[in-house]
Amino acid sequence: MQPKDTYCVFCRSTERHVPLTENQQRWVREKKGATLYVGDLIMCAGGTCRKVRSSGNTRRFHPEFLRIPEGVD
Numbered sequence: 909m910q911p912k913d914t915y916c917v918f919c920r921s922t923e924r925h926v927p928l929t930e931n932q933q934r935w936v937r938e939k940k941g942a943t944l945y946v947g948d949l950i951m952c953a954g955g956t957c958r959k960v961r962s963s964g965n966t967r968r969f970h971p972e973f974l975r976i977p978e979g980v981d
């Protein structure tokens with residue numbers, strides 16, 4: 909998956925989003941459960957935002973409560 913510019917609900921603007929690294933995908937699974945599909949998740953790279961959302965237009969995932977902490981890269 910390539911980085912893409914898409915809307916971030918936290919920044920309230922269009923920001924560059926990047927795919928999660930393996931470490932970050934593992935971190936999300938620890939928070940959300942091992943069965944969560946994390947392959948399409950992207951992270952806002954705008955400043956220190958680091959909010960997670962799904963790449964597609966799906967409602968199954970609620971990224972407003974999930975933010976990758978500093979140091980998980």
Ligand SMILES: [Zn+2]
Pocket residue numbers: 916917918919920923952953954957958959
């Ligand atoms: Zn953001």
